[in-house]
Amino acid sequence: MAWSKIINNGVYKRKKPKKKTAKEIREMLKADPALKFLVDQHIKTKVPKELIKPKKKKKTNAKFYISQEWKELRYKAIKTYGKKCMCCNSTDKTIHVDHIKPRSLYPDLALELSNLQILCADCNLGKSNKDQTDWRPPV
Numbered sequence: 446m447a448w449s450k451i452i453n454n455g456v457y458k459r460k461k462p463k464k465k466t467a468k469e470i471r472e473m474l475k476a477d478p479a480l481k482f483l484v485d486q487h488i489k490t491k492v493p494k495e496l497i498k499p500k501k502k503k504k505t506n507a508k509f510y511i512s513q514e515w516k517e518l519r520y521k522a523i524k525t526y527g528k529k530c531m532c533c534n535s536t537d538k539t540i541h542v543d544h545i546k547p548r549s550l551y552p553d554l555a556l557e558l559s560n561l562q563i564l565c566a567d568c569n570l571g572k573s574n575k576d577q578t579d580w581r582p583p584v
Contacts (some may be wrong), residue, residue, distance in 0.1 A: 471498055509548070514556055518542075522561040530565035531580035538565035545581075547574035 465473070474481040509515055519542045529536050543564045546554050554560040562581050564572070572578070 506548075509555065518556055518558060518561070522558060523563065525558070526561075526563045526581070529563065530568055531562050531582070532564055532568040535565045538567065540564070541566055541569040543569045543572070545579050546577055549574050 522542045523540070528540055530538065530540065541564050543562050544551075544555065545560050545562055548555045551560070562579065564580065568580075
């Protein structure tokens, strides 16, 4: 943008235009698709961070894992199955109460004792939500 000339007591002064905020720039680009295309083509991969629309944050498990229902069920699972990893039999590692069928795929089983097992941190994090192996001993 060019500087604008302002007459002040008969003297020309140059006034620098105000910088636009990231929100104002996003609105300009949203309003004019041709401008957005030109900017994208010109800048390619070097788009300034302030022009990139912030991504929505994914839902976290934080609320679930601090709920009283989960804390009570977790305690009950540890009391029922003990503090020993059901996969590697470790007792000296951090324990996790694991959902056999993951919450992401089976949300209705999230608070079912029959869907829980005790695993150490390594076994649980290695398992992720891809494996549904039940490591509990047969009853």
